[in-house]
Amino acid sequence: MRPFSNNINHNHFSLVFVKFAICFLFLGLAYRLISSSFVQFAPVSVSEAPFDYVVQKELPPSNITKPPVSDHLKPLHVDNQTSYKGEAKCNIFVGDWIRDSSGPLYTNNSCNSIELHQNCMKNGRPDRDYLNWRWKPKGCELPRFNPTSFLELMKDKSMAFIGDSIMRNHVQSLFCTISQIAEANEVYHDEHYRSKRWHVPSYNFTLSVVWSPYMTKSTTFEDDNGVSTGITQLHLDMLDSVWTQQYDNFDYVVVAGGKWFLKSAIYYEKNTIVGCHNCKDKNITQLGFYYAYRKAINSVLSYIMKSNHKVNAFFRTTTPDHFENGEWDTGGYCNRTRPFEEGEVDFVDIDQNMRKIELEEFQMASAAQSDKGLTLKLFDTAFLSLLRPDGHPGVYRQFQPYAEKDKNVHIQNDCLHWCLPGPIDSWNELMLEMLMNDGKH
Template sequence: MGITSQYFKPQPHYSSLAKKLLTLSLFALLPLTLIHFYFYHVPLTQSLPNQVPQNEHIIVSSQAQEERSNETPCDYTDGKWVRDKSGPLYNGTSCSTIKEGQNCISHGRPDVGFLYWRWKPKRCALPKFEPTTFLRLLKDKHLAFIGDSMARNQLESLLCLLSTVSTLDLVYRNGDDNKFRRWYIPSHNINVSIYWSPFLVKGIEKSNTGFNHNRLYLDSVDDRWASDLDGMNMIVLSVGHWFLHPAVYFEREVVLGCHYCPGLNHTEIGFYDVLRKALKTTLEAVLDRRSAMDVIVTTFSPSHFEGEWDKAGACPKKKPFTEGEKELQPMDAEMRRIEMEEVEAAKKKASQLSVAGLRLEALDVTKLSWMRPDGHPGPYMYPFPFANGIPERVQNDCVHWCLPGPTDTWNAILLEFMKRWEAQSSSRRDG
């Protein structure tokens, strides 16, 4: 099934990928020292708590709630990281699709212990990712990752996992920093795409030459991916971090307010309700399609800055947190809660509309990712940053994830969803 929009047109062969503008992209995510400003919140339509109580229990995922069997339903959110001597299925040399900034081992990260952990749910097993099974279940389909750089991080993890058993052909590339790309897997007639859309809804991103805030139009989805929706069978939505940046919000071309916009004559309304509205608009657009599709929302992935982003040691941990060692931060928990609630609301609406074949799921990775402070590139977003000693300033990426790394677990859980869906479909056919 082809992609016909202007963002996926055949492009000439590129001899090599230019180095990404890592500094500019990181500046878009790293000023988390402003995070205290972000907790200020005035609702758009209703009051939301600024914090989630620290003793709030991570709720059982929707897939566990729906599952019906004689066994205890699997809650993939409740578990711990345990040592795994077998290590990852790929490495920074064997996989060619890793974004340079996440290729930590090739960039000289000296400690390799972060490669040898696996997520162990408390009451069930999470099998290691099975590339052949994933390819079989996705045969003849188009899978699209839609969102920000976390969507890309998860996509590139999946491509590395699949490349261990099959050839992946890059057939489209477009946009700055190749933000729109598509791979074809000839062995199973599969298309895998990435669509850059950091808000899911229509938005104009801030720039160095124009206004210094984002502009979001919360009542309309981003046409860059929505125009291709009919050609997709499965989508993975992943956003969050770009909502932390200064922005002005619109609905029906009317300004609703802004987030951290000193100097502009707009009401400060924070970003929590804005995230909720963007997700609601997005999922309603999917429901309006009224046809079969698998929809995954990957929940918010926490960062782990412990110091200044441009000083050595900003994310210094060398092993995972143990259960209860450090509480999930209130902002991370609130972002996750909003995403979980909007998925559940969309599932109820889909049931009321009797949309046949539409399956929605929250891929709840917030807690298991929070427990991996060791999984970020840190200064190894660049090659060998300490080759000439420790510089006064060194950029750190404590937001994205090394590959191999924790995002491989996200895809292992995604595969378990797909296996469960297949089992349910077989049961209905047999019944």
């Protein structure tokens, strides 16, 4: 009887093992189906690249969670409440992208100031569907941008955008739009055409973009192609004089941080080294770029709130990129052709943490609103930008990228900046709505 008993035990063990294996297989398939419904952008690493057109990141993000609705990620409702024609007030930064066949207010043919790297139509991008969407806040209507209304508000005024190449991207969008109805003349540019100023004579309006990627005092070392040749020296408690010396000339300012802070840097406070990010000196404390980002944002917003100059200030939140399956220099790309819906994507850790710092510093600064007639508003474009992976130049950052005979040549993608025209044009609508409802023009 022993052989028969052993056979039964062996068969019983085999049956249990098979059942366990099948259950494990089904659990794995279920997890794969659930996790595949969300987009996870490829982790990217730090490299010293030119930041005008590409971006680098620091550490691989941890698992991305669903959906982008946590309290510290959602657009703030403070100071973003608006209404239109008697409608109930709503947060204009909470909404969805909906189809709109009316098309852009300008094209590459009607605006000749679009930089090559954002001129997707001229560069040969074949699809046009990315132009057929508009931002629709939940609970109210956002009027289409009216350049005449904007210029009427800006009559005898000046507006400056202070920051990096995303600021320049936005200024080009605004310039292209207002130049459709009024002559705008370039009256200044710096040596590298990074800072510019235009004047609209018929409204006596001055529009400026001031190149200051850190907004604080910095010394950078780059070659002719913009690639870093040495580590940046960054003073976190001293502002960049390139914009502070002009500050009293501006009636409106838009400021923002950005991805330049991810670059390797040595940090100074009171002209003394306090630490660094990604430096190789063992005698210097590794503080990380989040430390520097908070300090710099705090310095900028404190300066604005303590200034005796009456100004209307907008603080724009971080702009996420959409590189997938690699980095900008390792084959990462962005070839999607439609917007995401809420719940399909979330901020990666770096963008999430930078945004958290921005919101905390904004709340601290706005809590100290002065009685000097200053206005500080949160220009919270992060979430609506996150939903537009289709709006970047991608390979069409260069003219006819596939014209090369060698099809194996790697083509660099730009998944950070925006095509012009493109989704960034909606930022003008949001800004005008905030200006119209501000009551202080």
